[in-house]
Amino acid sequence: MTKAISVSGLHKSFGRTHALDGLDLEVETGEVHGFLGPNGAGKSTTIRVLLGLLRADAGAAQVLGRDPWKDAVEVHRRIAYVPGDVTLWRNLSGGEVIDLYGRLRGGLDAARRAELIERFELDPTKKGRTYSKGNRQKVALVAAFASDVDLLILDEPTSGLDPLMEEVFQRCVEEERERGRTVLLSSHILSEVEELCDRVSIIRKGQTVESGSLADLRHLTRTSVSAELAGAPNGLAHLPGVHDLDVQGKRVRLQVDTDKLDAVLRQLSESGVRSLTSTPPTLEELFLRHYQEEAPQGAEVASR
Amino acid sequence: MTAASFAVRSGGTRQLAGTATLLRFALRRDRVMIPVWVAVDALMVLSMPNTLKGLYGTQAQRDDLLHQMTTNSSLRALVGPVFDDSLGALTAWRVGVYAGALAAVMSLLVVVRHTRDEEESGRQELVSSGMVGRRAPLTAGLLAAAVANGVLALLVAGGMASHGGTGAVALGLGIAGVGMVFATMTAIVAQLTESARLARGLTAAVLGAAFVLRAAGDSATDDGSSVLTWLSPIGWLENLRPYAGERWWVLLLFVAAALIQGAIAYELAGRRDLGMSFLPTRPGPATGSLGTAGALAWRLQRGGVLGWSVGFFLAGVVYGGLTDGAADLVGDNDNAREIFERMGGKSGITDSFLASMVGMLGLVAALYVVASVLRLHGEETSGRAEPLLANAVSRMRWAAGHLTVAFGGSVLIMLLAGLGFAASYGKEVGPVMGACLVQVAAIWVIGGAAVLLYGVAPRLAPAAWGVAGAVLLIGWVGPALDVPQAVLDVSPFGHLPKLPGGSMQWPPVLVLLALAVVLTAAGLAGLRRRDMTT
Numbered sequence: 001m002t003k004a005i006s007v008s009g010l011h012k013s014f015g016r017t018h019a020l021d022g023l024d025l026e027v028e029t030g031e032v033h034g035f036l037g038p039n040g041a042g043k044s045t046t047i048r049v050l051l052g053l054l055r056a057d058a059g060a061a062q063v064l065g066r067d068p069w070k071d072a073v074e075v076h077r078r079i080a081y082v083p084g085d086v087t088l089w090r091n092l093s094g095g096e097v098i099d100l101y102g103r104l105r106g107g108l109d110a111a112r113r114a115e116l117i118e119r120f121e122l123d124p125t126k127k128g129r130t131y132s133k134g135n136r137q138k139v140a141l142v143a144a145f146a147s148d149v150d151l152l153i154l155d156e157p158t159s160g161l162d163p164l165m166e167e168v169f170q171r172c173v174e175e176e177r178e179r180g181r182t183v184l185l186s187s188h189i190l191s192e193v194e195e196l197c198d199r200v201s202i203i204r205k206g207q208t209v210e211s212g213s214l215a216d217l218r219h220l221t222r223t224s225v226s227a228e229l230a231g232a233p234n235g236l237a238h239l240p241g242v243h244d245l246d247v248q249g250k251r252v253r254l255q256v257d258t259d260k261l262d263a264v265l266r267q268l269s270e271s272g273v274r275s276l277t278s279t280p281p282t283l284e285e286l287f288l289r290h291y292q293e294e295a296p297q298g299a300e301v302a303s304r
Numbered sequence: 305m306t307a308a309s310f311a312v313r314s315g316g317t318r319q320l321a322g323t324a325t326l327l328r329f330a331l332r333r334d335r336v337m338i339p340v341w342v343a344v345d346a347l348m349v350l351s352m353p354n355t356l357k358g359l360y361g362t363q364a365q366r367d368d369l370l371h372q373m374t375t376n377s378s379l380r381a382l383v384g385p386v387f388d389d390s391l392g393a394l395t396a397w398r399v400g401v402y403a404g405a406l407a408a409v410m411s412l413l414v415v416v417r418h419t420r421d422e423e424e425s426g427r428q429e430l431v432s433s434g435m436v437g438r439r440a441p442l443t444a445g446l447l448a449a450a451v452a453n454g455v456l457a458l459l460v461a462g463g464m465a466s467h468g469g470t471g472a473v474a475l476g477l478g479i480a481g482v483g484m485v486f487a488t489m490t491a492i493v494a495q496l497t498e499s500a501r502l503a504r505g506l507t508a509a510v511l512g513a514a515f516v517l518r519a520a521g522d523s524a525t526d527d528g529s530s531v532l533t534w535l536s537p538i539g540w541l542e543n544l545r546p547y548a549g550e551r552w553w554v555l556l557l558f559v560a561a562a563l564i565q566g567a568i569a570y571e572l573a574g575r576r577d578l579g580m581s582f583l584p585t586r587p588g589p590a591t592g593s594l595g596t597a598g599a600l601a602w603r604l605q606r607g608g609v610l611g612w613s614v615g616f617f618l619a620g621v622v623y624g625g626l627t628d629g630a631a632d633l634v635g636d637n638d639n640a641r642e643i644f645e646r647m648g649g650k651s652g653i654t655d656s657f658l659a660s661m662v663g664m665l666g667l668v669a670a671l672y673v674v675a676s677v678l679r680l681h682g683e684e685t686s687g688r689a690e691p692l693l694a695n696a697v698s699r700m701r702w703a704a705g706h707l708t709v710a711f712g713g714s715v716l717i718m719l720l721a722g723l724g725f726a727a728s729y730g731k732e733v734g735p736v737m738g739a740c741l742v743q744v745a746a747i748w749v750i751g752g753a754a755v756l757l758y759g760v761a762p763r764l765a766p767a768a769w770g771v772a773g774a775v776l777l778i779g780w781v782g783p784a785l786d787v788p789q790a791v792l793d794v795s796p797f798g799h800l801p802k803l804p805g806g807s808m809q810w811p812p813v814l815v816l817l818a819l820a821v822v823l824t825a826a827g828l829a830g831l832r833r834r835d836m837t838t
Contacts, residue, residue: 051694053836073698081694087687089604090424090499090585096592103595104695125587129424129498129579140691153694 002065004029004151004182005050010059012045012206019045021206022059027184032177034193034200035186038291042206043186044084047155050184051081064151077106080144084156084186086136088128094139095124101143113146119168134160145172152176152183158192170195190283202290209290214283221281221289222255225264230272239263250274319574322436326444330418331451338452341410344777346459349403349475352395353467360394369394374526378629378657381523387548392467396475396546401518402780404541405511407456407483411449412490412507418445420494420503423579432578442491442573446566449487453480471547478541481558485537486511488562491569498581505611512615514538516622523626537561597697601705604683605676609713612672616665616717620724623661627654627729655805658725658736665721666743666797667779669714670772673751676710681758681765690838699831707755707824714747735804742803745816746796750775752823759827762837 005027012020020042027033037043048054050063052072061068066075080101088097098117102108117124120138131139137160144152158169166189173196176183187193193200194214202210202217210217222243229250236252237245241260246253256264258281268276331338360366366389373379373386386397419442422428428441461469461476489510494503514536521533522542533539537558544554576582594600680703683689693702722740726733754768778787778795792798796816801809 048690048836048838051690053690053693053838055833055835072693073696076694077696079694081691083687083691085687086691089688091588091607092594092603093588093590093592095590096588096594099592100594100600101691101695104597104692104697106696123587124590127585127588130585 002029003027003062004031004064005033005184006060006062007046007050008060010046010049010061011057012042012049012054013057019206020049020056020059023203023206024208024211025201025203026211027182028199029182030177030180031198032173032183032185032196034197035184035203036188036193036200036287037203041203043203044155045206046203047081047153047184047186050153051076051079078150079153080105080147080149080151081153082137082140082144082155082157084159086133086140088131088136088139090128093125093127094122094131094135097128097139098124098143098146101140102147106148108143108146109148113142116142116145116172119172120165132160134162134165137161138165141169141172145176150181152181154183155186156188157185158187158189166192190287194283202287204290217286218281219258221258221286223258223261223281224253224255224279225261225268225276226251226253227268227276228252228274229268230274233268233271235267236264239267319437319439320443321440322434323440323443323447326418326431326436326440327447327451330414330444330448334414334417334448334452338410338414338448341406341413342452342456342459344773345403345406345410345456345479346463348406348777349395349399349460349479350463352399353391353464356391356394356398360389363389366394376629377523377526378626380526381519381626381629384518384522384542385526385528387527387545390467390471390547392464392471392475392547395464395467396471396548400475400478400541400546401515401538403460403479404482404538405515407453407479408486408511408514408538409508410452411483411487412504412511414449414452415445415487415490416494416500416503416507418448419491420497421500424498424500426579429578439570439573442494442569446487446491450484453483453487456480456483468547470550474544474550474552475546477555478544478546478558481544481555481562482537482541484562485558485565488565488569492565492572495569495572495576496582498579498583498585502607505608509611509615516618518542519622519626523629596705597692597702598705598708600692601679601702601709605679605706605709605713608672608675609709609716612669612713612717613720616669616721617724619665620721620726621728622724623665624725624727624729627657627661627725655732656802658729658732658804659739659802659806662721662725662736662739662743662803663779663797663800665740666718666747666800667776669717669743669747670750670775670797672717673710673714673747674754674768674772676713677707677751677754677758678765678768679710680706681762684762684836684838687838690836693836699836700828703755703828703831707751710751711748714751715741715744718743718747732804738808739803742800742808742813743797745813745820746800748820749796749816749823752820752827755824755827756830757827759830759834761830762834 003026005025007023007025010020010023011018023042023046025046035043045054049056049061050068052068052075055069063075064078068075088094098113099108102113120142122135122138122142126135137157141157144154158166161169170192173183173185185193185197197214199211199213200217201208229252232250233247233252236242236247236254239260241257242264243255252268254264360369370386370389384397384401387393422431422441432441457476457480460479461472464472464475486507490503490507493506497503497506515538517532517536518539521530521536521539522528524530524532528539528543533542540554540557543551545551572582594603689702693699718740719737722737725736729736750772753771754765757768758765775795775797778792779797796819799812799816801807801812
């Protein structure tokens with residue numbers, strides 16, 4: 001499979017702030033790729049480099065096999081972009097903006113445009129400033145989904161949508177995947193990421209800290225186990241990969257690195273298991289672990 | 305404090321809660337803008353007595369001036385009637401109207417900036433969610449304008465006191481009065497429209513109309529007594545007659561107008577929803593025909609181009625109508641006739657009048673080109689350029705759209721000014737058109753400077769307004785101020801051939817055009833290379 005986006009060792013500074021510090025990102029053609037990280041981690045900066053709006057200080061970036069800075073227009077013909085904060089022209093109607101964006105990309109599918117306006121319940125006759133935040137985002141989303149492009153770059157596209165529209169959005173992304181299009185989705189809504197993304201990349205302080213499928217990432221984290229035993233537990237504290245062990249009589253709570261789960265279960269069953277619940281790590285825990293590491297410096301970057 | 309006393313206290317003042325904080329905040333935000341405006345305006349007035357002493361040093365010269373102004377309606381239309389020949393009176397005559405107009409522009413900018421601009425950007429919503437009364441933002445904006453105008457009045461009154469304290473106070477109060485009349489007028493307009501740009505444009509149009517009314521009134525009578533003059537707040541300043549038997553009751557007009565307009569604005573501000581206006585936005589088409597960045601640029605700027613076009617055409621009509629009157633001077637004044645006949649026959653005075661009017665419009669057109677070029681900057685900082693440039697639109701294409709409107713629009717409005725002259729003056733159509741078009745070379749240099757600033761140092765892009773302002777000041781008051789030639793030479797307009805009347809000189813025009821091309825190209829090269837700011 002060819003890569004839709006291929007970035008390695010990307011650096012970008014604004015004055016003394018290093019927004020990107022050797023970032024890597026690989027997005028396969030045809031996948032929905034989640035792009036995650038705390039505020040100020042460099043997600044939007046990366047996306048602006050991918051759009052040729054910023055020039056990287058160092059590192060290589062290829063979008064659809066081309067240089068996004070040098071071949072910006074050619075690349076953009078096959079891209080649709082939805083920013084997190086959509087601003088519209090006050091005196092242009094939503095419909096006019098959708099059509100403008102369509103024409104400035106590879107073209108617009110009129111039937112799909114009409115269908116999307118219906119599904120997103122968008123009034124295309126309203127003018128720029130009279131739209132709410134969510135409706136401004138719908139304008140950009142309709143324009144993106146109705147455009148004839150190969151790659152969609154969505155930067156927190158649903159931050160203003162209600163749950164119903166969020167549902168419509170997820171359906172649309174799935175349809176895009178079925179058509180073989182590639183989606184780069186930057187989002188803080190983890191359920192959305194979990195639902196949609198084939199693979200995710202987590203970045204922090206301008207570097208990629210984790211990349212892979214959700215199953216891969218889960219494997220790297222901890223499972224919570226709580227059990228009621230027939231007798232007192234023993235030896236658990238010495239097992240590798242066990243954390244936050246809490247023994248109260250015959251009741252045990254602990255966290256265990258998922259790849260060490262087997263040994264823990266065997267140890268528990270030696271004491272006789274009455275009841276057992278094992279919770280796989282939630283995505284939240286996964287991200288919080290990554291987000292919180294070295295939090296003080298992270299906060300400094302975020303405040304920029 | 306008991307609940308009851310709190311209720312009583314808050315009942316009376318709750319609409320104004322937070323005004324003091326907002327005012328301090330407004331003055332802090334304007335800590336550069338207001339002092340610069342006030343200083344420029346005050347300096348313009350205070351530097352005048354010395355200059356006038358040089359120009360009209362002898363009693364004979366002053367008698368001659370008074371005679372000319374009484375007899376020549378066209379000259380009166382331009383600078384107003386002279387009421388007395390003291391240095392103070394001459395200063396009030398020569399710059400009073402312009403100083404008042406500058407105060408009006410400053411006031412309109414300040415008020416829009418702290419009212420409609422804040423609402424349009426959405427910032428007001430956050431501010432108003434705090435302990436801020438419904439009318440507090442408007443009050444703070446008006447108070448900020450009042451502070452600016454008050455300081456201006458003090459500076460003028462203090463600086464002119466050596467020429468007579470009474471007249472100095474009248475002049476200072478009159479200038480500030482014009483400022484406050486327009487501040488409160490802006491307050492009304494800002495309630496009517498949702499767009500800060502439109503609010504500024506509409507108020508500026510009213511200011512332009514006030515200027516024209518005064519000019520028309522003064523051309524009709526030699527003592528400012530025309531109804532037309534009295535219709536214009538700028539005319540009130542003239543009729544206050546600083547240094548010429550002050551008519552203090554005229555100040556009541558300023559006060560009454562400011563109070564009435566302020567009351568209307570308050571009434572409107574208290575009734576409407578935040579961010580909304582009394583001129584509702586109509587729905588637009590569900591589908592659009594815009595398909596290129598160029599078409600979008602035209603669509604965004606066409607309203608502005610239309611406004612400027614109408615304004616320039618009307619200005620051409622007004623000044624063309626005054627042209628014949630300018631030649632009357634020759635009939636009334638033996639000395640002048642001799643001079644002008646030596647200079648090139650009766651057409652000499654007409655041509656030099658036409659040339660100075662066309663030149664003045666050229667200077668004003670520099671403001672158009674800067675406003676139009678800086679739309680690029682506005683689009684970029686508002687975040688609208690980013691998704692647009694994420695489409696198959698190169699930066700050069702995008703910039704070319706707006707620059708075509710900017711540079712092409714300059715040609716258009718100067719042509720329309722020429723048509724205006726042709727419509728009302730009717731003679732010398734070709735030469736006047738040519739004179740209008742020659743201005744374009746200098747206008748484009750200013751446009752090129754704006755492109756350069758925007759392309760290379762986007763943060764400094766608003767400084768292009770400073771460039772246009774400097775050129776305007778040099779062109780309007782520079783020659784009268786005995787400024788060194790080196791300073792006058794900074795303005796591209798100083799290098800244009802004096803048309804009609806003079807001979808067409810291609811070299812300076814071509815050099816200016818080449819300079820405009822170089823500046824624009826350098827700016828675009830910078831834009832192509834740099835990061836887009838967001």
